[in-house]
Amino acid sequence: MVTEGVAWRLLAFGDPREVVRQERLRYDDPPAGEVLVRVRAAGAGYPDAMMAAGAFPLLGEPPFGLGEEVCGDVVAVGADAPFTVGERIMGITAFLRGWGGYAEYAYVRAGSAVAAPAGFTDEQAAGFPIAYRTAYAGLVERAALRPGEHLVVLGAAGSSGVAAIQLGKALGATVTAVAGSPEKLAFCRSIGADHAVSRHSTDLTKELLAATGGKGADVVYDVVGGDTAAAAAKALGRGGRLAIVGFASGAPVTLDPVDMLLRNYSAVGVLADAHSREGEAVVWARLAELAGQGALTTPVGKVRSFDQVPTMIAEQTNPPAGKIVVRVA
Template sequence: MQYLVLKIVTNCIARSVMFSGRAWRVLRFGEPKEAVELQEMTWGEPPSGQALIRVRTAGAGFPDVMMTAGHFPLLGAPPFGLGEEAAGEVVAVPPNSRFAVGDQVTGITAFLEGRGGYAEYAYVREESAIRIPADMTDEEAGGFPIGFRTAYAGLVERAPVEAGQTLLVLGAAGSSGASALQLGKAVGATVIAVAGSQEKLEFCTRYGADHVVNYRTDDVTTRIDEITGGCGVDVIYDPVGGDTAATALKSIARNGRIAMIGVASGAPVPLDSMDMLLRNYTAVGVLATPHDDPDTETAAWDRLANLAKQGAITTPVGTVYGFDEVR
């Protein structure tokens, strides 16, 4: 329902330019208890564009489960590390780095290269990292980058929602949804949160939702029609897919946009091209990979950092696990 943040306790030894420690690695596809093992590793000086951090916390999310099962489309065969995001202290940087040794940062790890954040040290992509704001806890920092950068890609870059428009967030009590809910409010949208229990709806209300809909007990189409006065929603943020997203599409406004974020249901939203034509709406895919223009990418992260400093967005921490509990 909320962010899961992996607590890392470090006891690593640094020797010269090499750093030694432990890392959780996927050695074979399967259930985490069988697929993931703890290994001793070394980390050398970071390559250009990356910084090496001593990890204090790392965010735990659904993509990690997909990775262990072999269902994550951007990774090949094992072995590789888990953990898309991590926070900690910079211990090594390349020449001309944005960061300095001793900086406290949170960012997206080099997990696509097989080096994730469930480790005592991790490489983070410099263009996808920020200095941790003063009021942000380690646990909040560890779960900040992926959810909010994805929400930014969806709601600012790919399917922009504007002040005064209506945003419908599916899976709004999950990490992706909760990030989008808050970012949508921060840019001035009216936010309708969709979730599956009273507890989750209360969670969404606490984090700023203007309206909540229980997809298990409500007639979703009728409720959205009531909320919007029959106008429909301008943007749908969809990390769920499947039947839930298909139902939400019935309520999309003319010239509306659906941002396809993920497939938590197990299947993407089924799209009907004739329906899209007749009702004049757009579907866009959203993958928050680094922007081709480093300045644009830095600007995105700076804006997110400023919103966090202002208290407009924050990581809703759910459960905190110890390093030995990764499986």
């Protein structure tokens, strides 16, 4: 079966409003391990802006499609993909091989997808896969957050931060959110954070230590890097773990190995990377279960139309609170 559809593609690095263009593409049957979906909605995120700027580490030169995650109806199934035609699924697109989700049709990695929970709207499902799979990688697989521990989430009102707040609460942790404005701090509390601290505090380390009752944080979920992450790392307690997830400030955190030694804390890198097929299936089933229980719910913010994709990508460098989603069909 061959399908044709319109897709937004990056033609060169630069301002997305100038270099992201619509093209009509031909979609062959999906390769093994993928499905082809008719896209209902697609989730946006800071990586879109990084990709347009040529700052995303895992992609080469344009042209390529943008859009890492979608909710859509399966129209064709590749070998070894456990889905059937007509199923509404949410999952991560084949963007790493150039096929994104800001498109009428998208290839989805079957190992990084699951049936969309019945209680989820298309927009909630589209905004779920990347942030919540990453939060699972960071908090469960890498930093091994335990019930009763204290989790500090940086960039907490952003896509990744929101997911870490919710998953941290679902895992039984106390959560302190760090964000940049009173509105974003209130938003973090509204989705479950126990404490909320401004990243503009004159002494962020002191504020975070106070939030943990002086004991220090057990885990810092770092999606921003830079000075904010360095200040938060100083608020880690003994045995603490710094989960390095991203660099929304533009720079990674600078680590001091002597400080790590003296205060007995560690740093772990986090990449939401599919490992074994069986292992991934367990992770996605657990995420879908928590979503079905209402413990994880994408807080959808602005919903953009398909023709707004270039401006929406430009907006990702400083998005408002809430997940931005594109309505496709």
